[in-house]
Amino acid sequence: MKLLHIDSSILGDASASRQLTREVVANLQSSEPGVELVYRDLSKDLTAHISGSTFAAKGTPADQRNLAQQQEVALGEAILAEFMAADVIVLGAPMYNFTVPTQLKAWIDLICVAGVTFRYSENGPEGLAKGKRVVIVSTSGGKHVGTPSGIAHEDYLKLVFGFVGITDIEVVRADGLNYGPDAKEAGFAAARASISALTSAVAVA
Numbered sequence: 494m495k496l497l498h499i500d501s502s503i504l505g506d507a508s509a510s511r512q513l514t515r516e517v518v519a520n521l522q523s524s525e526p527g528v529e530l531v532y533r534d535l536s537k538d539l540t541a542h543i544s545g546s547t548f549a550a551k552g553t554p555a556d557q558r559n560l561a562q563q564q565e566v567a568l569g570e571a572i573l574a575e576f577m578a579a580d581v582i583v584l585g586a587p588m589y590n591f592t593v594p595t596q597l598k599a600w601i602d603l604i605c606v607a608g609v610t611f612r613y614s615e616n617g618p619e620g621l622a623k624g625k626r627v628v629i630v631s632t633s634g635g636k637h638v639g640t641p642s643g644i645a646h647e648d649y650l651k652l653v654f655g656f657v658g659i660t661d662i663e664v665v666r667a668d669g670l671n672y673g674p675d676a677k678e679a680g681f682a683a684a685r686a687s688i689s690a691l692t693s694a695v696a697v698a
Contacts, residue, residue: 501585
């Protein structure tokens with residue numbers, strides 16, 4: 494099994510999502526021998542966002558690209574290749590201002606590629622990245638599930654992955670983390686219960 498571990502929090506070791514993605518990955522590794530792990534920290538590896546220069550770089554013949562264009566194209570190709578090669582994606586997705594971190598959105602822009610991860614036809618869009626499993630590790634200071642404030646967070650991620658053809662999407666959620674010590678403890682406990690259930694499901698499969 495090829496496992497892609499993505500973190501996007503800017504908080505380093507203080508990050509709740511990073512702590513929980515590590516626990517998800519550790520449990521998957523223990524239940525599935527021989528896991529091939531690829532890790533990417535978007536807060537360090539992906540500081541550029543899609544722009545006019547991105548399209549210019551892709552449209553420039555490889556032997557005519559300047560250094561910046563070469564680097565931008567290489568990063569985009571590496572991120573897309575990692576995504577396409579993965580059987581399972583564990584994605585750290587903290588909520589920042591009612592949505593995902595900007596660097597996570599930049600990663601999404603690099604994996605949503607027409608003709609590679611989706612295509613349009615006379616019957617509408619078709620996802621081409623089928624057969625993958627995504628575990629979204631969702632963290633937030635408040636409680637947003639089922640409310641308008643959560644639409645651009647978990648719901649958005651489910652929409653994106655569904656659009657590229659992924660139907661096996663699970664959420665490990667720790668929310669209400671800023672509501673006080675008891676709520677934070679309850680949030681982590683709920684997330685860890687989901688991790689245990691997730692691991693059991695992998696082991697049975």
